Amino acid sequence: MTRRRCGLCTKYIATTEQLAFIGETNAAYYLEPPLHLSCAAYALQVCPRLHAAGDRIEVCLTHTYTLAEDRITGLTPEGDPARATFRFGDPLARDLAVLEFYLAFPDAPERRSGPAWLLAQQPRRDGEHPTSEQ
Template sequence: MPPQIAALPQDRGFPVPWVADWSGNTETIALDPQDGRILACDCVPGRGRAMLGVNCAVRQRQGMRERLCGTCGTPITGHLTMIGTPDMPYSLEPALHIDCALFSLLACPRLTRGSERVGVVVMDGYTLLEDRILGVNHDRSLIRTILPPALGFVSGGVLDFLVAVIPGTAQRFHATEWLDANRHAATTPSPASTEGHA
Protein backbone atom coordinates (compact mmCIF):
# COMPACT_ATOMS: atom_id res chain seq x y z
CA MET A 1 0.00 0.00 0.00
CA PRO A 2 1.48 3.41 -0.92
CA PRO A 3 2.40 5.38 2.22
CA GLN A 4 0.18 8.33 1.31
CA ILE A 5 -2.80 5.93 1.23
CA ALA A 6 -1.74 4.15 4.44
CA ALA A 7 -1.90 7.55 6.19
CA LEU A 8 -5.59 8.06 5.29
CA PRO A 9 -8.40 7.51 7.83
CA GLN A 10 -9.85 4.00 7.69
CA ASP A 11 -13.39 2.74 7.79
CA ARG A 12 -14.08 -0.97 8.33
CA GLY A 13 -10.40 -1.70 7.66
CA PHE A 14 -10.20 0.12 4.32
CA PRO A 15 -8.43 3.42 3.65
CA VAL A 16 -10.99 6.09 2.77
CA PRO A 17 -10.26 8.33 -0.23
CA TRP A 18 -9.55 11.97 0.63
CA VAL A 19 -12.49 13.17 -1.50
CA ALA A 20 -15.05 10.91 0.23
CA ASP A 21 -17.95 12.32 2.22
CA TRP A 22 -18.46 11.39 5.89
CA SER A 23 -21.70 10.86 7.80
CA GLY A 24 -22.92 13.33 10.37
CA ASN A 25 -22.11 16.36 8.25
CA THR A 26 -24.31 19.35 7.60
CA GLU A 27 -24.73 20.60 4.05
CA THR A 28 -25.73 24.23 3.66
CA ILE A 29 -25.92 26.80 0.90
CA ALA A 30 -23.26 29.48 1.31
CA LEU A 31 -22.34 32.59 -0.66
CA ASP A 32 -18.82 32.55 -2.11
CA PRO A 33 -17.35 35.72 -3.68
CA GLN A 34 -15.86 33.75 -6.58
CA ASP A 35 -18.54 31.11 -7.20
CA GLY A 36 -21.77 32.68 -6.00
CA ARG A 37 -24.07 30.23 -4.23
CA ILE A 38 -22.30 26.98 -3.35
CA LEU A 39 -23.11 23.75 -1.56
CA ALA A 40 -20.97 23.80 1.59
CA CYS A 41 -20.21 20.74 3.70
CA ASP A 42 -18.65 20.55 7.17
CA CYS A 43 -17.66 16.87 7.10
CA VAL A 44 -14.30 16.00 8.65
CA PRO A 45 -12.31 13.02 7.32
CA GLY A 46 -12.20 10.34 9.99
CA ARG A 47 -15.21 11.66 11.95
CA GLY A 48 -18.37 9.62 11.47
CA ARG A 49 -18.75 6.83 8.95
CA ALA A 50 -17.25 7.03 5.47
CA MET A 51 -19.78 7.33 2.67
CA LEU A 52 -17.78 5.43 0.08
CA GLY A 53 -18.77 6.32 -3.47
CA VAL A 54 -20.10 9.75 -2.40
CA ASN A 55 -17.85 12.79 -2.75
CA CYS A 56 -17.69 15.75 -0.38
CA ALA A 57 -18.64 18.70 -2.62
CA VAL A 58 -16.06 21.00 -0.99
CA ARG A 59 -13.11 18.60 -1.38
CA GLN A 60 -14.26 17.59 -4.88
CA ARG A 61 -14.17 21.21 -6.07
CA GLN A 62 -10.84 21.82 -4.33
CA GLY A 63 -9.33 18.68 -5.89
CA MET A 64 -10.51 19.62 -9.38
CA ARG A 65 -9.24 23.21 -9.19
CA GLU A 66 -5.95 22.56 -7.40
CA ARG A 67 -5.08 19.25 -9.12
CA LEU A 68 -5.18 17.34 -5.83
CA CYS A 69 -5.34 13.55 -5.95
CA GLY A 70 -8.84 12.32 -5.16
CA THR A 71 -7.41 9.36 -3.27
CA CYS A 72 -4.61 10.86 -1.14
CA GLY A 73 -5.34 14.61 -1.36
CA THR A 74 -1.80 15.67 -2.31
CA PRO A 75 -0.84 17.74 -5.41
CA ILE A 76 -0.36 16.14 -8.82
CA THR A 77 2.34 17.88 -10.86
CA GLY A 78 2.56 15.49 -13.82
CA HIS A 79 0.00 13.63 -15.90
CA LEU A 80 -3.54 13.38 -14.53
CA THR A 81 -5.02 9.87 -14.29
CA MET A 82 -8.79 9.40 -14.08
CA ILE A 83 -10.77 6.20 -13.61
CA GLY A 84 -14.18 5.72 -15.22
CA THR A 85 -14.99 4.25 -18.61
CA PRO A 86 -12.55 4.23 -21.54
CA ASP A 87 -14.79 6.54 -23.60
CA MET A 88 -15.92 8.93 -20.84
CA PRO A 89 -16.24 12.51 -22.16
CA TYR A 90 -16.07 14.05 -18.68
CA SER A 91 -15.49 13.15 -15.03
CA LEU A 92 -16.86 14.26 -11.67
CA GLU A 93 -13.99 12.46 -9.91
CA PRO A 94 -10.71 14.29 -9.22
CA ALA A 95 -7.61 12.93 -10.94
CA LEU A 96 -5.21 10.51 -9.22
CA HIS A 97 -1.48 9.86 -8.95
CA ILE A 98 -0.47 6.75 -10.88
CA ASP A 99 0.21 4.70 -7.72
CA CYS A 100 -3.06 5.87 -6.14
CA ALA A 101 -4.90 4.82 -9.32
CA LEU A 102 -3.16 1.43 -9.24
CA PHE A 103 -4.14 0.89 -5.62
CA SER A 104 -7.73 1.97 -6.29
CA LEU A 105 -8.11 -0.36 -9.27
CA LEU A 106 -6.72 -3.31 -7.30
CA ALA A 107 -8.41 -2.66 -3.93
CA CYS A 108 -11.73 -0.88 -4.49
CA PRO A 109 -14.58 -3.43 -4.58
CA ARG A 110 -16.69 -1.18 -6.82
CA LEU A 111 -13.91 -1.07 -9.43
CA THR A 112 -12.77 -4.69 -9.22
CA ARG A 113 -16.32 -6.07 -9.60
CA GLY A 114 -16.92 -4.27 -12.90
CA SER A 115 -13.35 -4.29 -14.19
CA GLU A 116 -14.34 -5.24 -17.74
CA ARG A 117 -16.20 -1.91 -18.04
CA VAL A 118 -13.64 0.22 -16.19
CA GLY A 119 -11.28 2.48 -18.08
CA VAL A 120 -8.35 4.76 -17.35
CA VAL A 121 -7.80 8.13 -19.01
CA VAL A 122 -4.43 9.91 -18.84
CA MET A 123 -4.09 13.59 -19.77
CA ASP A 124 -2.10 16.75 -19.10
CA GLY A 125 -5.08 18.93 -18.19
CA TYR A 126 -8.81 19.49 -18.57
CA THR A 127 -11.43 22.21 -18.86
CA LEU A 128 -13.77 22.73 -15.92
CA LEU A 129 -17.52 23.22 -16.09
CA GLU A 130 -19.93 23.70 -13.19
CA ASP A 131 -22.71 21.33 -12.13
CA ARG A 132 -25.33 23.64 -10.63
CA ILE A 133 -28.60 22.84 -8.87
CA LEU A 134 -31.39 25.09 -10.15
CA GLY A 135 -34.31 23.72 -8.16
CA VAL A 136 -36.35 20.66 -7.18
CA ASN A 137 -38.92 18.77 -9.28
CA HIS A 138 -42.31 17.67 -7.92
CA ASP A 139 -40.84 14.16 -7.39
CA ARG A 140 -38.05 15.71 -5.25
CA SER A 141 -35.36 15.06 -7.86
CA LEU A 142 -32.93 17.91 -8.45
CA ILE A 143 -33.06 20.14 -11.51
CA ARG A 144 -29.44 20.47 -12.63
CA THR A 145 -27.50 22.17 -15.40
CA ILE A 146 -23.89 22.15 -16.57
CA LEU A 147 -22.47 25.60 -17.30
CA PRO A 148 -19.13 27.29 -17.98
CA PRO A 149 -17.86 29.06 -14.83
CA ALA A 150 -18.54 32.52 -16.31
CA LEU A 151 -22.25 31.71 -16.61
CA GLY A 152 -22.53 29.65 -13.44
CA PHE A 153 -22.11 32.63 -11.13
CA VAL A 154 -24.97 34.55 -12.76
CA SER A 155 -27.27 31.52 -13.18
CA GLY A 156 -28.55 31.78 -9.64
CA GLY A 157 -28.05 28.04 -9.24
CA VAL A 158 -26.13 26.41 -6.40
CA LEU A 159 -22.67 25.10 -7.35
CA ASP A 160 -22.46 21.44 -6.36
CA PHE A 161 -19.59 19.80 -8.24
CA LEU A 162 -17.05 20.72 -10.89
CA VAL A 163 -16.98 18.67 -14.09
CA ALA A 164 -13.68 17.93 -15.86
CA VAL A 165 -14.11 17.86 -19.64
CA ILE A 166 -11.59 15.34 -20.96
CA PRO A 167 -9.63 16.62 -23.98
CA GLY A 168 -9.47 14.78 -27.29
CA THR A 169 -5.72 14.37 -26.80
CA ALA A 170 -6.18 12.18 -23.69
CA GLN A 171 -4.84 8.63 -23.76
CA ARG A 172 -7.59 6.06 -23.14
CA PHE A 173 -7.15 2.50 -21.88
CA HIS A 174 -9.20 -0.40 -20.56
CA ALA A 175 -8.29 -0.84 -16.89
CA THR A 176 -6.70 -4.28 -17.33
CA GLU A 177 -4.49 -3.01 -20.17
CA TRP A 178 -3.40 0.03 -18.14
CA LEU A 179 -2.77 -2.07 -15.01
CA ASP A 180 -0.55 -4.48 -16.95
CA ALA A 181 1.50 -1.58 -18.35
CA ASN A 182 1.89 0.22 -14.99
CA ARG A 183 2.19 -2.45 -12.27
CA HIS A 184 5.88 -1.59 -11.87
CA ALA A 185 4.85 1.73 -10.28
CA ALA A 186 2.93 -0.01 -7.49
CA THR A 187 6.08 -0.34 -5.40
CA THR A 188 7.17 3.27 -5.84
CA PRO A 189 6.87 5.02 -2.47
CA SER A 190 6.11 8.60 -3.46
CA PRO A 191 3.56 10.15 -5.82
CA ALA A 192 6.09 12.66 -7.13
CA SER A 193 8.28 9.94 -8.61
CA THR A 194 5.43 8.19 -10.46
CA GLU A 195 3.11 10.86 -11.73
CA GLY A 196 4.84 11.30 -15.09
CA HIS A 197 4.05 7.76 -16.30
CA ALA A 198 1.22 7.31 -18.75
Protein backbone atom coordinates in the same frame (compact mmCIF):
# COMPACT_ATOMS: atom_id res chain seq x y z
CA MET B 1 -10.11 19.36 -8.53
CA THR B 2 -9.69 23.11 -8.53
CA ARG B 3 -6.22 22.81 -7.00
CA ARG B 4 -5.02 19.80 -9.07
CA ARG B 5 -4.75 17.61 -5.99
CA CYS B 6 -4.89 13.83 -6.15
CA GLY B 7 -8.23 12.40 -5.07
CA LEU B 8 -6.48 9.59 -3.17
CA CYS B 9 -3.34 10.94 -1.48
CA THR B 10 -4.43 14.64 -1.68
CA LYS B 11 -0.95 15.76 -2.79
CA TYR B 12 -0.48 18.19 -5.68
CA ILE B 13 -0.09 16.70 -9.15
CA ALA B 14 2.61 18.67 -10.98
CA THR B 15 1.59 20.23 -14.28
CA THR B 16 4.41 18.27 -15.94
CA GLU B 17 2.95 14.95 -14.73
CA GLN B 18 0.41 12.88 -16.56
CA LEU B 19 -2.65 12.25 -14.43
CA ALA B 20 -5.48 9.75 -14.49
CA PHE B 21 -9.22 9.80 -14.12
CA ILE B 22 -11.00 6.52 -13.44
CA GLY B 23 -14.56 5.97 -14.55
CA GLU B 24 -16.98 4.28 -16.90
CA THR B 25 -15.84 3.61 -20.46
CA ASN B 26 -15.93 6.68 -22.71
CA ALA B 27 -17.05 9.04 -19.94
CA ALA B 28 -17.34 12.59 -21.23
CA TYR B 29 -16.47 14.06 -17.82
CA TYR B 30 -15.53 12.99 -14.30
CA LEU B 31 -16.95 13.93 -10.91
CA GLU B 32 -14.00 12.52 -8.96
CA PRO B 33 -10.68 14.38 -8.76
CA PRO B 34 -7.69 13.30 -10.86
CA LEU B 35 -5.14 10.82 -9.52
CA HIS B 36 -1.39 10.35 -9.66
CA LEU B 37 -0.66 7.33 -11.86
CA SER B 38 0.60 5.35 -8.87
CA CYS B 39 -2.53 6.25 -6.87
CA ALA B 40 -4.74 5.19 -9.80
CA ALA B 41 -2.93 1.83 -9.95
CA TYR B 42 -3.42 1.37 -6.21
CA ALA B 43 -7.12 2.25 -6.42
CA LEU B 44 -7.68 -0.26 -9.22
CA GLN B 45 -6.03 -2.96 -7.12
CA VAL B 46 -7.79 -2.40 -3.80
CA CYS B 47 -11.23 -0.93 -4.55
CA PRO B 48 -13.79 -3.75 -4.75
CA ARG B 49 -16.18 -1.73 -6.94
CA LEU B 50 -13.51 -0.88 -9.49
CA HIS B 51 -12.19 -4.43 -9.50
CA ALA B 52 -15.67 -5.95 -9.93
CA ALA B 53 -16.47 -3.63 -12.85
CA GLY B 54 -13.62 -5.10 -14.92
CA ASP B 55 -13.45 -3.79 -18.49
CA ARG B 56 -16.34 -1.38 -17.86
CA ILE B 57 -13.82 0.74 -15.94
CA GLU B 58 -11.50 2.92 -17.94
CA VAL B 59 -8.38 4.90 -17.09
CA CYS B 60 -8.35 8.24 -18.83
CA LEU B 61 -4.84 9.69 -19.08
CA THR B 62 -4.24 13.38 -19.68
CA HIS B 63 -1.97 16.24 -18.67
CA THR B 64 -4.69 18.87 -18.37
CA TYR B 65 -8.41 19.16 -17.87
CA THR B 66 -11.07 21.82 -18.08
CA LEU B 67 -13.46 22.38 -15.20
CA ALA B 68 -17.15 23.20 -15.37
CA GLU B 69 -19.85 23.49 -12.72
CA ASP B 70 -22.91 21.27 -12.47
CA ARG B 71 -25.59 23.35 -10.76
CA ILE B 72 -29.15 22.75 -9.66
CA THR B 73 -31.38 25.41 -11.18
CA GLY B 74 -34.73 24.31 -9.76
CA LEU B 75 -37.10 21.36 -9.84
CA THR B 76 -38.76 19.55 -12.72
CA PRO B 77 -42.56 19.07 -12.64
CA GLU B 78 -41.86 15.55 -11.29
CA GLY B 79 -39.89 17.02 -8.37
CA ASP B 80 -36.44 16.01 -9.62
CA PRO B 81 -33.56 18.49 -9.66
CA ALA B 82 -33.26 20.50 -12.86
CA ARG B 83 -29.60 20.97 -13.75
CA ALA B 84 -27.40 23.10 -15.93
CA THR B 85 -23.69 23.12 -16.69
CA PHE B 86 -21.85 26.42 -16.32
CA ARG B 87 -18.37 27.56 -17.23
CA PHE B 88 -16.06 27.23 -14.21
CA GLY B 89 -16.14 30.44 -12.19
CA ASP B 90 -19.05 31.97 -14.09
CA PRO B 91 -20.09 34.82 -11.76
CA LEU B 92 -23.74 34.60 -12.82
CA ALA B 93 -23.92 30.90 -11.92
CA ARG B 94 -23.79 31.69 -8.21
CA ASP B 95 -26.88 33.83 -8.49
CA LEU B 96 -28.77 31.42 -10.75
CA ALA B 97 -28.12 28.00 -9.26
CA VAL B 98 -26.72 25.90 -6.41
CA LEU B 99 -23.37 24.18 -7.04
CA GLU B 100 -23.58 20.41 -6.77
CA PHE B 101 -20.45 19.11 -8.54
CA TYR B 102 -17.38 20.23 -10.37
CA LEU B 103 -17.03 18.43 -13.69
CA ALA B 104 -13.59 17.64 -15.10
CA PHE B 105 -13.35 17.35 -18.89
CA PRO B 106 -9.98 15.81 -19.85
CA ASP B 107 -8.08 17.61 -22.61
CA ALA B 108 -6.76 15.24 -25.35
CA PRO B 109 -7.48 12.07 -23.34
CA GLU B 110 -5.82 8.70 -23.88
CA ARG B 111 -8.28 6.01 -22.84
CA ARG B 112 -7.35 2.50 -21.70
CA SER B 113 -9.35 -0.29 -20.12
CA GLY B 114 -8.67 -0.38 -16.38
CA PRO B 115 -7.42 -3.99 -16.23
CA ALA B 116 -5.17 -3.61 -19.31
CA TRP B 117 -3.70 -0.33 -18.07
CA LEU B 118 -3.05 -1.80 -14.61
CA LEU B 119 -1.29 -4.81 -16.11
CA ALA B 120 0.96 -2.49 -18.13
CA GLN B 121 1.97 -0.69 -14.90
CA GLN B 122 3.46 -3.83 -13.34
CA PRO B 123 7.27 -4.09 -13.38
CA ARG B 124 8.53 -6.49 -16.04
CA ARG B 125 10.42 -9.65 -15.09
CA ASP B 126 13.69 -8.09 -16.24
CA GLY B 127 13.26 -5.44 -13.53
CA GLU B 128 12.44 -2.63 -15.91
CA HIS B 129 9.40 -0.50 -15.19
CA PRO B 130 6.96 0.37 -17.95
CA THR B 131 7.61 3.55 -19.88
CA SER B 132 5.56 6.66 -19.29
CA GLU B 133 3.98 6.03 -22.70
CA GLN B 134 2.13 3.09 -21.20
